[in-house]
Amino acid sequence: MHKPDEIASKLFGVPYQSLDERARNVARSIAERTHITRNVSTELEGKAPFGQRAADAVASFGGSWTFVGLFGAVMLGWVSLNAFLLMQRGTTFDPYPYILLNLFLSMLSAIQAPIILMSQNRQSEKDRITTAHDYEVNLKAELEIMMLHEKVDLLRQSQWTELLEIQKQQVDLLTSLVVAKAAGP
Numbered sequence: 001m002h003k004p005d006e007i008a009s010k011l012f013g014v015p016y017q018s019l020d021e022r023a024r025n026v027a028r029s030i031a032e033r034t035h036i037t038r039n040v041s042t043e044l045e046g047k048a049p050f051g052q053r054a055a056d057a058v059a060s061f062g063g064s065w066t067f068v069g070l071f072g073a074v075m076l077g078w079v080s081l082n083a084f085l086l087m088q089r090g091t092t093f094d095p096y097p098y099i100l101l102n103l104f105l106s107m108l109s110a111i112q113a114p115i116i117l118m119s120q121n122r123q124s125e126k127d128r129i130t131t132a133h134d135y136e137v138n139l140k141a142e143l144e145i146m147m148l149h150e151k152v153d154l155l156r157q158s159q160w161t162e163l164l165e166i167q168k169q170q171v172d173l174l175t176s177l178v179v180a181k182a183a184g185p
Helices: 004-012 021-032 040-047 050-062 065-089 099-183
Strands: none
Touching: 004 021, 004 099, 021 099, 040 099, 050 065, 050 099
């Protein structure tokens, strides 16, 4: 089998033109005896524009314990500074209930949320591409195993035929020996 058309009709049971793009890639790869595996993550990283890479970096930092620790430290510092100013001067720059702090936190959330969503969308796209590639690799492996089973079955059938021929020759030889012995010396 050297043509994708033959591969498609034999292994898929349909003409090559009716296969989807992934199955065509697999049939072509089998026909040409080429590898189908590739490193999808390095391909995707090289194509990412600056904005997407920045979104990934922001999402990575925003979802880390470092961010949680810094965020807690800033909040504690804000409240402590206001408490210190209240005790020392009797007034604060952001009195309780910390409306200015709420404004900053809201702005941070308003900026951070879409960036994290962009990063999640990009990760979803990576996952879809990786899943499609995994499907192609698994399909090729399955078809290659089917072809190996077919080859082994053909070998076994030809060996059985040879063994039966050898056995027939042995039976003929034994028969001639028995006849010769029965005829006497």
